[in-house]
Each structure stands twice: as structure tokens, then as C-alpha cells.
Amino acid sequence: MTDLLFPPRPRPVLPVAGGGPAFPVARIFCVGRNYADHAAEMGAEIDREAPFYFTKSCHHLLPAGADLPYPPGTADLQHEVELVAALGAPAVRVAPDAALAAVWGYAVGLDMTRRDLQAEAKAKRRPWDIAKDFEGSAVIGPLVPAADWGPPGPQTMRLAVNGTPRQETRLSAMVWSLPDIIAHLSTLYRLGPGDVIMTGTPAGVGPVAPGDRIAAGVEGLPPLALRIAPPL
DSSP, rough: OOSSSOOOOOOEEEEETTSSSSOOOOEEEESSSOOOHHHHHTTOOOOOOEEEEEEEEEEGGETTTTTEOOOOSSSSSEEEEEEEOOOEEEEEEEESHHGGGGGGEEEEEOOEHHHHHHHHHHHHTTOHHHHHTTTTTTTEEBBBBBHHOOSSSSSSEEEETEEEEEEEEEEGOOSSOOOHHHHHHHHSSOBEEEEEEEOOOOOEEEEETTOEEEEETTTSSSSSEEEEOOOO
């Protein structure tokens, strides 16, 4: 075995509701503009030819119930509630009608976004990386096995900040369904166990500040709580 200059970072994992072995996370894929009302509030149009994606480092995963220190470099940190699908089997060039067989489980997630940095990147036609991929930007709750929850469809997803509702939708409002997302993404990557997909957010995204408490949920999945802490 090759000696290492320093210990590698631990492999990020997600807890499973009810206990049992944890789910090791390999990659985090995020779907952009997958709800028409959110695209409209951001002044964008839906690309109905194919979904598009960005990624977050698995090392930027933050478990539900933790505190997220307000990140540096931004004055406009915003919440985006999403359904998360965690894969437990390979998916390579799969058909939509077979895609859900690769899903191990589901959870509620938050795609935390430095919106001012995203707006600046868009204006300059630059990548969104620094706006989307930073420490604690992927907040994900405990996973529920797919067999115990069923496929996404009419379930309601919602988010509140300090008890005030901000986001609410049904998962059926996705522009691209989860089977379509997995099928398309599997033509671009060799998807496999440990890959996680955040499926997009509805309208109602907005800013949060230190001291704010976020509560998010999807019917039938464990709720997610997050407190925004002061900057480090």
C-alpha cells in the first residue's frame, strides 16, 4: 500500500431512518430548473429538450439537524428544498421504465445556494460552482428505503423558515420525472451505488440569515431541520 502524506478525508455517509448500516455517498448530482414556477421566478426558461445538471462535492454533505455556519463570500444565502434519490445499483444507459430499479432510497434535501455569486456567474456566462458547491451546501436527511416509500408522484414537499411557509409543491410538478432524470444522466455517467441525485426545487426560494431555522419535509419521509449559525 502506498504511504500517504496525510490521512484522507472520511467517506461521507447518510443515516438510514430506523437505524442500520449507513449509506456511503460517492457523488452528488443536482438537476437545474426542474420546476417551471422556480425557473420563472429566477427569470429563466425551461429547457424541455433535456435536463441539465451541476454537481456538489460529497465532502460538502451536511446531515440534517446540524448547524450550517453562514458561508463566506456571500450576502445572499438561499434555501432550495428538494427530493433526494440515492442509488444502490448500477445504472448505465437505462431506459426510463427501468430506471427506478436503481434507487435504493429517498430523503429530503436542501440545495443551499450563494445566490449573489450565482447571479454574477450567470451575468458573466461563467460556471456556477462557487455558488452551489461549498462546505455544507448539500443538506440531506435520513434515507428511507424505496420499497418502504414508493415512487415519487403526488407527495407534497414544503419548506418553512422560522415557522413561516415559503415553498410548497407536489413532486408530480417536476418538469423531468425521476425516471427520465436517471435515464438521461445514465447516458452521461456510469451511475452506481452511492450516487445521489437532488431533483430540483419549486418556487419560493429565499434568503436566510444567522439564527434562522429551516424546517423541510416530503410526505412519508423524515423531516429535515437546519439552523443557520453565525459565520466562523
